[in-house]
Amino acid sequence: MPVATQGTVKALTPRQVEETGSQIVLSNTYHLMLRPGAERVASLGGLHRLMAWDHPILTDSGGFQVASLASRRRVEDGGVTFRSHIDGSLHELTPERAVAIQELLGSDIAMVLDECVLYPASQERAREAAARSLRWARSSLEAHRRPDQALYGIVQGGVFTDLRRDNARALVELGFDGYGIGGLAVGEPTELTREMTELTVEELPPDRPRYLMGSGTPFDIVEAVARGVDLFDCVLPTRNARNGTLFTSNGKLAIKNARFTDDSSPIDPDCSCYTCRHFSRAYVRHLFMAREMTAATLNTIHNLTFYQGLVARLRKAILEDRFPSERRELVDRLSGAST
């Protein structure tokens, strides 16, 4: 899922997002509740209509942004109070309010409010947060009303095997439409992310989508799919695009590098996105150096197309029962030297 934090994938129109092969986008409840406001979005016809996106939208619960962006945050059993990073205004997010906001936004998939602890955290701290997240998950389920909206639970438990297993089992017992794997890719070593992903997935029902939240690099995605993950969101393709870092079938490429000054080839000769069909590295580099917004647009189109191409390839390999060989080939390529 490309990230449409404030109701738009940065630098793209929805039509351009569609053309990258994206079928669903993620929007951030935290940002939208502060601006333009959930009630306002609802009165304007809901988020789909507001942003003219006729495909699925997943909204997060706001919990992670509250933890990473808001100031003077205070978590209690009932919920979390915080001050807006925009104007310092005071807000409260409870499990019930997070559900209500997402129902107002009208996303297709809503996430329960959870408490995400960053790495490293003590086992005691992780246990407390996992327990609170579980209570909040129950409250969310009870508060949820919209029959046209799925609600996903989120597994917490830090990097502690037993905590994570217990949390996953208890969550599955409550019964959600899908499951987020939370509290990973928050600073821990990659090996630990994979181990925790694997053991969490083992506890989740195979007929429900499993969503690894906030991950990751192309390599991370291949490895998570290998462990049974179905759904991802990450700012990496869009943020890197704006910073001039481009993903290609032969590794990453920093477009500002002087060796692209006269390079008439496309960003990725294997790519058939609008950018690669029409423009050279030399041109994209020129726009980037000249600080033209069009550079962000063209780069974002390319990076999202690359990510969607990657997961499309993985999907196809799974359906054709040849995932292991596809994984080996991709890992060889993706871990190769940068272009």
Place this chain on the structure above:
Amino acid sequence: MPVATQGTVKALTPRQVEETGSQIVLSNTYHLMLRPGAERVASLGGLHRLMAWDHPILTDSGGFQVASLASRRRVEDGGVTFRSHIDGSLHELTPERAVAIQELLGSDIAMVLDECVLYPASQERAREAAARSLRWARSSLEAHRRPDQALYGIVQGGVFTDLRRDNARALVELGFDGYGIGGLAVGEPTELTREMTELTVEELPPDRPRYLMGSGTPFDIVEAVARGVDLFDCVLPTRNARNGTLFTSNGKLAIKNARFTDDSSPIDPDCSCYTCRHFSRAYVRHLFMAREMTAATLNTIHNLTFYQGLVARLRKAILEDRFPSERRELVDRLSGAST
């Protein structure tokens, strides 16, 4: 002509520019000679190919930007030396070099190097610049080689009737493919712009395009067309778009205005651009307030579509022999109160 200063209409892809109804864009020789460089553009296949724009391009000569952007400028009979506003490097622009650069860029219409004097200027100063511009026009004509590129002369003479008439006549005697009307819209009162435009056009051959350089507001365009002008370029629609000022059939609109916060109507109900077909004022305002680049894209699409719609309307009225009534109606609307 939308302005594509550095080889892109800011915030748009060429496909989006096409969809605004634009048939030709203007690019700036001054910017492109400094970055990425004319020889580089040529070796990359020319400007059309570089920016993937398969329609006409007009390039200016660089003279105006040298006068307004470069530092330590020194004008002599042979040409002008200046320092780049990007890195302070020393450059020279002669009539011959300006032609050579534009031939390297491969634009469809090239402009002669001229010396533009800003308002107010003494008659002596205006006379000197007009005489020098005329000599440069002759040198440009002699230097010009590409048979697939038109070369336009530029009428100077400030706001002095005799100077302008004499300059126009001498230029027409040299014989160009079209004529720019330069040195106007540089600070003088609107009435004077119109008067000078009118008397300049009177001296120009009716079968050659007349191009009023760097103008103007929608109202200015209607009034210039009434005086016989065929071609315009202006940063107003694109720059205003990025600043949140939108043109509508009922006047201008500042999208950041709080009264649009809950406004579900399109920017201009009479407009059928991509932006107006899909998005509300409330959404565009939200993106603008949240500093999303997508706001610049959507606003630019709208403003350029508005400008192209205006000139399409004027063209049609001329062809149907009802320009005077169309002019009256447009002037009434455009001079009305802002929305």
